[in-house]
Amino acid sequence: MKLMPNEDGLLDIVMDNGVVQERTILSAVMVSILANRRASQHDPLPYGFKADGTSLLDDRQGWVGDIFDERGRLVGSKLWLLAHEIATEETRNRAIQYVREAIQWTIDDGYVQNIEIQDEWHHRKRLNLAVELKMSNGDKLSLRVDYEKGTVYEL
8 A cells, every 4th residue: 555645744545546556665664654653661751641640551652453463563653752852962862763763674674775864953943854765676765754744755
């Protein structure tokens, strides 16, 4: 299934006499970056996600289908944990780590040889990330991540 960002930056399913089949890993990479990965017990949760009292009621997000992955891999990224963070070097490092962690499967499964992530602060309020994947066949896939808007653009 092929996904494409619409004018609002949300992902739409591409239709052309039915659902268009994706022939690259682009849609899978976009979902990997934008979907909310389940937070571990050690991850600090943003305001509004932590329950009063017991941690059993904390909203750690994630996809219920993760329990069926035989290799224990989780879908999505932890970028959502940065929702209320201020612009610091630690926040920048965590954002890069979360994106790399989210798309590590592309290397593990042999689609990609190398992942490069460049960061850019936009008015010291928003972090934009440029992600370049060097594919195993020699091609490159370049993306721009604007998490505040919830968008990933192919460059």
